[in-house]
Amino acid sequence: MSRPRAFAAIINENNILxxxxxxxxxxxxxxxxxxxEADETFEDAVVREVKEEVNLDVEVVDYLFTGQYSGGEEQCFLVRQMNHQEPILGCDPEYGESQTLSEVRWHSLESMKDDLHVSKVLEALKIVV
Incomplete structure (x- = not known):
């Protein structure tokens, strides 16, 4: 089944959420x-997903890149927090009692530079760590 997905790069100083x-x-x-979700744009989805997973209100700043995953197309966006709240682990409504989300944390860009998506974020933003 094809299901496009959207995900967010939230960067605070030299850390990524x-x-x-x-x-x-x-x-x-x-x-x-x-x-x-049905009839949802990538931009709307990334804002909703960030709210669900880490309880932050964000706005899309910029499109970063498009990739492919087993479910189809995926797009990544740079987003900015709308307030100064700390992230709090949320949930994925699709999974009900069988949540896969277990933790939310800021990681240094240096420590995550070899991650598939983080490396593409760094490349898109021309950040060298």
Whole structure:
């Protein structure tokens, strides 16, 4: 099944916000984001997903890049926090009781520079770490 997804690069000084997902066969850190709902734009989806996953109100600043994943097209956006709240772990409404989100944390750009998506964010923003 094809399901486009949108995800956010939220950068604060030299840190990037990431969420940890835990599955029965492994765990990983990734940028906040998820699948588009019916008739939703990528921009609307990224704002909604950030609110759901890390409880932050954001606005889209810039489109960064498009990629492909197993479910189809994915787009990444640079977003800016609308207030000075600290991120708080939210949930993914699609998963109900079987949440995969387990943690939200700021990571240094240096420590995540080899992550697939973070490396593309750094490239798009011409940031050298």
């Amino acid at each position: 990431m969420t940890k997902h835990v599955y029965p066969d492994g765990e990983f850190w990734t940028l906040p984001g998820g699948g588009l």
